Amino acid sequence: MPRTKERLIEVGLAAAAxxxxxxxxxxxxxxxxxxxxxxxxxxxxxxxxxxxxxxLFADKHFGILPLVAGTFLTTLIxxxxxxxxxxxxAIYLNEYAPKSFRKIVKPLLEILAAxxxxxxxFFALAxxxxxxxxxxxxxxxxxxxxxGIVMGIMIIPLITSMSEDAxxxxxxxxxxxxxxxxxxxxxTAFKVMVPAASSGIIVSVILGISRAVGExxxxxxxxxxxxxxxxxxxxxxxxxxxxxxxxxTGDVAHGxxxxxxxxxxxxxxxxxTFILNNISYWVKKKFQEKYE
Amino acid sequence: xxxxEAQNVNVYYGANKVINDISISIKxxxxxxxxxxxxxxxxxxxxxxxxxxxxIDIFKMEGKVxxxxxxxxxxxxxxxxxxxxxxxxxxxxxxxxxxxxxxIVYGLRIQGIKDKNILDETVEKxxxxxxxxxxxxxKLKNSALxxxxxxxxxxxxxxxxxxxxxxxxxxxxxxxxDPISSAKVEELIYELKNxxxxxxxxxxxxxxxxxxxxxxxxxxxxxxxxxxxxxxFTNPKNERTQNYVTGRFG
Numbered sequence: 293m294p295r296t297k298e299r300l301i302e303v304g305l306a307a308a309a310x311x312x313x314x315x316x317x318x319x320x321x322x323x324x325x326x327x328x329x330x331x332x333x334x335x336x337x338x339x340x341x342x343x344x345x346x347x348l349f350a351d352k353h354f355g356i357l358p359l360v361a362g363t364f365l366t367t368l369i370x371x372x373x374x375x376x377x378x379x380x381x382a383i384y385l386n387e388y389a390p391k392s393f394r395k396i397v398k399p400l401l402e403i404l405a406a407x408x409x410x411x412x413x414f415f416a417l418a419x420x421x422x423x424x425x426x427x428x429x430x431x432x433x434x435x436x437x438x439x440g441i442v443m444g445i446m447i448i449p450l451i452t453s454m455s456e457d458a459x460x461x462x463x464x465x466x467x468x469x470x471x472x473x474x475x476x477x478x479x480t481a482f483k484v485m486v487p488a489a490s491s492g493i494i495v496s497v498i499l500g501i502s503r504a505v506g507e508x509x510x511x512x513x514x515x516x517x518x519x520x521x522x523x524x525x526x527x528x529x530x531x532x533x534x535x536x537x538x539x540x541t542g543d544v545a546h547g548x549x550x551x552x553x554x555x556x557x558x559x560x561x562x563x564x565t566f567i568l569n570n571i572s573y574w575v576k577k578k579f580q581e582k583y584e
Numbered sequence: 585x586x587x588x589e590a591q592n593v594n595v596y597y598g599a600n601k602v603i604n605d606i607s608i609s610i611k612x613x614x615x616x617x618x619x620x621x622x623x624x625x626x627x628x629x630x631x632x633x634x635x636x637x638x639x640i641d642i643f644k645m646e647g648k649v650x651x652x653x654x655x656x657x658x659x660x661x662x663x664x665x666x667x668x669x670x671x672x673x674x675x676x677x678x679x680x681x682x683x684x685x686x687x688i689v690y691g692l693r694i695q696g697i698k699d700k701n702i703l704d705e706t707v708e709k710x711x712x713x714x715x716x717x718x719x720x721x722x723k724l725k726n727s728a729l730x731x732x733x734x735x736x737x738x739x740x741x742x743x744x745x746x747x748x749x750x751x752x753x754x755x756x757x758x759x760x761x762d763p764i765s766s767a768k769v770e771e772l773i774y775e776l777k778n779x780x781x782x783x784x785x786x787x788x789x790x791x792x793x794x795x796x797x798x799x800x801x802x803x804x805x806x807x808x809x810x811x812x813x814x815x816x817f818t819n820p821k822n823e824r825t826q827n828y829v830t831g832r833f834g
Binding site for chain 1: 634636639641664665666667668671672674676678679680681682690691693694695740743744747
C-alpha cells in the first residue's frame with residue numbers, strides 16, 4: 293500500500309513538471325506557426341527594414357523598426373535611471389550601512405518590486421508626466437521619458453538586490469587587502485569591490501533590460517500608442533508590448549493578417565529576451581567559475 | 585626608541601573581553617613573532633596596529649597603541665595614512681583579480697600617482713624585493729590569479745612594499761603555502777628585516793624560531809611572556825610558555 297501511494301506521488305510530481313514544459317512548448321509552437329503564416333504574406337525583409345508600422349490602416353506597412361525603437365528608447369531611459377541609483381544603493385548597503393540597517397532595507401526594497409505595474413503606469417501618467425511638463429514645455433502627455441523613468445524605478449530593486457548579492461559574494465579578504473594599503477571606503481568600493489563583482493552587476497543589468505523590454509502596463513498607459521521611428525523621448529511612441537496589448541484587446545478578426553501581426557511582434561520580443569537571458573546565463577557561468 | 589608600543593590594552597567584542605591588559609614594546613628593524621594557541625587573541629592584537637578591527641561592529645578597545653610615539657587611536661589620526669605606514673600581509677594570499685602590474689601599483693594609484701615611470705620603477709623594485717621579479721617579469725600583464733599560491737603571497741608582500749611602509753604586519757603569511765613556498769617567504773622575511781619592522785603571527789614553532797628576534801606568547805587573551813626568541817624556546821620563564829613551545833598543549 294505505501295508503495296502505491298509513493299508511486300502516485302511520483303506520477304503527480306512528474307505531471308506537474310510536465311505541465312510547465314508542455315505550456316512552454318505550446319507557446320513556442322503557437323508563436324512559430326502564427327509567425328510563419330504571417331511571413332507567408334509579408335516578406336521578412338520589409339518586416340525588418342520598412343520604417344513604418346501601420347497594419348491597422350488602409351495603407352498597410354509592416355516595418356517592426358518603429359516598435360523596436362520605442363522599446364529601445366523606453367528601455368534605455370529605464371536603465372539610465374536604474375543602474376546608477378540601483379548600484380549606488382547596493383554599494384551603500386554593502387560597504388557603508390550597518391548590518392542591522394541592511395537587514396531592514398533589503399526586504400523593504402523587495403516590496404518596491406511587488407508593486408503592481410499598473411500602479412507604476414498611473415504614477416507615470418498622473419505624477420511624473422505633469423511634473424516633467426512643468427520643466428519641459430511642449431512635452432506630450434504620452435511620452436517615452438515618463439514611462440522610461442518609472443520603469444527605471446521599478447527595476448531599481450532588481451538591480452540593487454542582484455548587485456548587492458554580487459558585492460556580498462566578493463571575499464572579505466579583498467576588501468581587507470584594499471583597506472590594508474590605505475584605501476578609503478569609496479576607493480575600495482569602486483576600485484576593488486565593483487570590478488570584482490562586475491559579472492554579477494552585468495547580469496543584473498541584463499536582466500533589468502530584459503524586464504524593461506518585456507514590461508507592458510507602464511508603457512501601455514504612459515508612453516502612447518503611436519509607432520514612430522524616433523529617439524525623441526518627449527513624444528508619444530509605441531513599444532512592441534503596447535502594440536500587442538492594443539491589438540489583442542481591440543476588435544481585429546481572429547486569423548486575419550492584422551491579427552497575426554501580434555505574433556510576429558511577439559516573436560521579435562521573444563527573440564530579444566531570449567538572447568538577453570542567454571547572455572546573462574553565460575556571464576553568470578563565467579562568474580561562478582572565477583570563484584570556484 | 586620603540587617602533588611600536590602598546591600600553592594596557594583591553595579589547596572587547598561585545599561583552600566578551602578578548603584582550604586583557606596587554607603591554608608590549610617592539611624595536612625597529614626587528615622581527616617579532618606572536619605565538620599561541622588558536623583563539624588566544626594574537627591575530628586580534630596584531631590587527632590593532634593598523635586598526636583593522638575598526639570594521640567589526642562590536643569591537644571596542646581601551647588603552648594606548650603607538651607607532652613612533654604617536655597614539656594611533658587618536659582622533660586626529662587618519663586611518664588611511666596610518667595604513668600606508670603599516671602594511672599588512674594576510675593568511676590567505678589575496679591578490680586582486682587584476683594583472684600582476686595593477687596589483688602592485690594599486691596602492692600608488694589610490695594615492696593619485698599616475699606617472700608611468702614611477703609606477704614602472706615601483707613594480708620592478710617591489711617585485712625584486714619580494715624575490716618574484718625573475719619569475720614574473722615577462723608576464724606583468726597576466727592575471728595575478730594565474731600565479732601559484734606561493735607566488736601570489738609574494739606578490740601580496742610586493743604589493744605591500746610598494747606603498748613603502750615602515751612596519752609590516754603578517755598574519756600567518758605562510759600557513760596556506762606548501763613547504764617550499766613557505767621557506768621562500770621565510771627567507772624573504774629575514775631579508776626584509778634590515779629595512780622594516782616586522783610582526784608575524786604564526787602557528788608554526790619552527791618558523792617562529794627561525795625568523796624572529798623576539799617572540800611573544802599569548803594565552804587566553806593575555807601576553808604571558810615576551811622575550812628574545814632564543815630564550816623563549818630554550819629557557820622560558822613561564823611554565824605555560826614552556827609547555828606550549830615544547831608541544832605539550834596547543
